[in-house]
Amino acid sequence: xxxxxxxxxxxxxxxxxxxxANLRHFWVYVLCGMSIAIVAHRLGGDDRRxxxxxxxxxxxxxxxxxxxxxxxxxxxxxxxxxxxxxxxxLWKLTPVVADGIRSLGADLQSExxxxxxxxxxxxxxxxxxxxxRWWMHYLQHKVPFLWEFHKIHHSAEHLNFATAERHHPFxxxxxxxxxxxxxxxxxxxxxxxxxxxxxxxxxxxxxxIFFGSNLIGGVLRHSPIWVSYGPRIEKWLISPAMxxxxxxxxxKHWDKNMGGGLAVWDRMGGTLYVPKGREDLQxxxxxxxxxxxxxxxxxxxxxxxxxxxxxxx
Numbered sequence: 001x002x003x004x005x006x007x008x009x010x011x012x013x014x015x016x017x018x019x020x021a022n023l024r025h026f027w028v029y030v031l032c033g034m035s036i037a038i039v040a041h042r043l044g045g046d047d048r049r050x051x052x053x054x055x056x057x058x059x060x061x062x063x064x065x066x067x068x069x070x071x072x073x074x075x076x077x078x079x080x081x082x083x084x085x086x087x088x089x090l091w092k093l094t095p096v097v098a099d100g101i102r103s104l105g106a107d108l109q110s111e112x113x114x115x116x117x118x119x120x121x122x123x124x125x126x127x128x129x130x131x132x133r134w135w136m137h138y139l140q141h142k143v144p145f146l147w148e149f150h151k152i153h154h155s156a157e158h159l160n161f162a163t164a165e166r167h168h169p170f171x172x173x174x175x176x177x178x179x180x181x182x183x184x185x186x187x188x189x190x191x192x193x194x195x196x197x198x199x200x201x202x203x204x205x206x207x208x209i210f211f212g213s214n215l216i217g218g219v220l221r222h223s224p225i226w227v228s229y230g231p232r233i234e235k236w237l238i239s240p241a242m243x244x245x246x247x248x249x250x251x252k253h254w255d256k257n258m259g260g261g262l263a264v265w266d267r268m269g270g271t272l273y274v275p276k277g278r279e280d281l282q283x284x285x286x287x288x289x290x291x292x293x294x295x296x297x298x299x300x301x302x303x304x305x306x307x308x309x310x311x312x313x
Contacts, residue, residue, distance in 0.1 A: 024221075090184050092184075093184040130265070150168075152298055156247065168302050213261045234263060245279065257271065
């Protein structure tokens, strides 16, 4: 693989802004998110001008932001050697599961083209994916070995759109393993029951429910703008403000709001934190944040710390 191919891979995440609805920085989500941010800022009673808050120099020009940008460019290169292989391997689960379902004698093939089957597939894929996102995230916080890698995401001292991709490669591969594996199994079950001619409802290649959830401010989860849906809705849906609380360095916020779109998993798992009003937040992981202000700290330090944990076990 030559330099030009690596460069093309490196900019794949950025180019997804224009054509990949599975990325949170897809242009439609950004446009909707910015509109919501402006309205929320005005209604929130903040006397500061919007641009002085959203386009604050520390948010977009700090050392923390620089690390975000470098990770955004470097991780896709790493993923092409690891994540692509894992994804292709996991998708082989689909025909295996489908054959297993067929061997049980299920015969619902005539329903394969039904609108209700398509709706059921769409909803099931979203709900299962959302649960897996919560569960994998829960493990990343609760298992010390995994936490050493997940710290990279939480070491961000300011939140901007690029922070959403601030992950150690191992952390992202672990997370992707669960999400892709779950989707492969769901597809296998539906194919086994209803046949190969199934289509989940999508917009721009993304699950229509995921698409809709991002229209209401998904991109603002990693931003300096406080957007809350209110306590009643936040018992069911994770708002941008709730995810910002998840990044808070305040101990009372630690390990809270680990859900992706739905808040029900946090409610069931005892990790839900619904704010009663606007809260002033500081981000990072305390004094240890300093360990992750360099690329060595981001990519190598977690490996060394995780290895020490592994050696002690």
